[in-house]
Amino acid sequence: MSEQSILYALEDGVAQITLNRPDRLNSFNTEMHLELRGALDRAAREARAVLLTGAGRGFCAGQDLSDRSVAASSAPPNLGESVETWYKPLVLQLKQLEMPVVCAVNGVAAGAGASLALACDIVLAARSASFIQAFCKIGLIPDTGxxxxxxxxxxxxxxxxxxxxxxxxxxxxxxxxxxxWKCVDDAQLMDEARTLAKGFAAGPTRGFARTKQALRASWSNPLDDQLTIERDFMDELGRSHDYREGVAAFMEKRAPRFTGK
Structure with a gap:
């Protein structure tokens, strides 16, 4: 994988994905979209948790406006097509990951960058970081979810x-x-985010996946349907190796050894 726009590293079951256009505050262009989608695909195959962060002094400034022409002499850009082609699939791919996704916001998160962070499961931010819904400054609406x-x-x-x-x-x-989730001192951000992600990677990842799925479903379900989901998922998870291992570890007063099975 190219390291120009995205860095990818796998350690202890955690796929660390770093937006890597620091000279542009990690703003999105087509190349970064393609590489990020590829990195998430790879993480889905080989990791048990994801840690997303940015290189340099910012997390992500959203869309790279220099990547589009808005001059009066040129045809207006089709922003709806851009959302449909790039941002909508990215958010759906991120939300459909079964593993926990931790985001470490190391600096400014603006526009689509702010939305990208909020699409993750657990967001930690450096004390110097900030979130800006910058769309209104250029006559647009918040996108990327x-x-x-x-x-x-x-x-x-x-x-x-x-x-x-x-x-x-x-x-x-x-x-x-x-x-x-939490604001932490700048110097502690990545250590705390890695510790959290490693803990998720060592945890009962099948249970984590069903927890994410159940909580998402609750926004549109009536109580009766939600209770049915809880019943079905508890029935499934109660038959898992991780449940038996978790109970055994508790009874034996030892650390559990979860496998995600």
Missing amino acids: GTWFLPRLVGDARALGLALTGDKLPAEKAEAWGMI
Whole structure:
């Protein structure tokens, strides 16, 4: 895999995927889209957890605007096609990963970069990091799932405030609002994110997958249907090796050895 736009490393069951266009604040162009999709495909085959972060002083500044021509003399870009071709499939691919996905936001996350972070399962951010819904500054709406994630994470009032003003949201306030899991000191970000991801990789990954699936389903299910999902998943997981191993380890007062089976 090319290392120009995406770096990929596998260790202890964790696929660390690094957005690697630091000179452009890791903003998206076609090459980075293609390489990120390939990295996620690879992680799905060989990892038990994913850690997503950015190189340099930013996480991701969204779309690289220099990658498109918006001059009055040229035809207007088809942004709907761009979303359909690149951003929609990326978010769906990320959300369909059965393994836990940790995001370490090491700097500014703006536009599609902010939405990309929020599409992950667990988001840690450096204290110096910030989230900006920059779309309104250029007459657009939050994409990459932003209109879906924001109101569910922070409520309508705050989602509208962020989307309509484009104000910078510091990491500490993002944690206080429940938009991210945790804000940590800059120097501790990657160590804490790696420790968390390694813990997930060593955990009962089949149970993690069903937990993610059940929580996602709850947004559209009535209670009766959700209770049925819980019944079915508990029936499945109760027959798994990891459940027997977890109970045995608890009774024997030792660390469990989960396999995801």
